[in-house]
Amino acid sequence: MIVACAISAGIHAALAPEHSAESAAMGVAFVTSAAALAVLAVLLTVDATTEALAAAAGLFAALIVGYVLAITTGLPVLHPNQEPVEGIALFTKAVELAGLIAAVELIRRRHVSRPIPIGLTALIGVFSALVALSLSGAPHAHG
Numbered sequence: 001m002i003v004a005c006a007i008s009a010g011i012h013a014a015l016a017p018e019h020s021a022e023s024a025a026m027g028v029a030f031v032t033s034a035a036a037l038a039v040l041a042v043l044l045t046v047d048a049t050t051e052a053l054a055a056a057a058g059l060f061a062a063l064i065v066g067y068v069l070a071i072t073t074g075l076p077v078l079h080p081n082q083e084p085v086e087g088i089a090l091f092t093k094a095v096e097l098a099g100l101i102a103a104v105e106l107i108r109r110r111h112v113s114r115p116i117p118i119g120l121t122a123l124i125g126v127f128s129a130l131v132a133l134s135l136s137g138a139p140h141a142h143g
Helices: 002-022 024-046 050-072 087-109 118-136
Strands: none
Touching: 002 024, 002 050, 002 087, 002 118, 024 050, 024 118, 050 087
16 A cells, blocks of 8 residues: 555656646646655555554545546536546556555554555655656647
């Protein structure tokens, strides 16, 4: 689940400028999501409390629901038009769904696995951002 937070944070951070160009509110939402995910990755790495697990589960659920709304109806204020379905977004949602399932399972079992080193968490986030940046430069359905 820490890995899911780090991957999603990196991707959201990398895609924030592209979404800012579409809508300032959407850009702020991406930056805020990236920051919250990064903070949770660090918190969970240091001490995976039930509260941090619940916060991660809630954030993952909100991001998944937000994306479903964005591609089906649009998001009032943030992005009123429907967003096209893109591979990087589907990958991110799959990672977030895995993180959500892991968080719920850890809360249910009341057992927290040994966290990964903070350096590895940071490396995963940076790598994810670089991959997202390289993919966002490729031709896609925005228009």
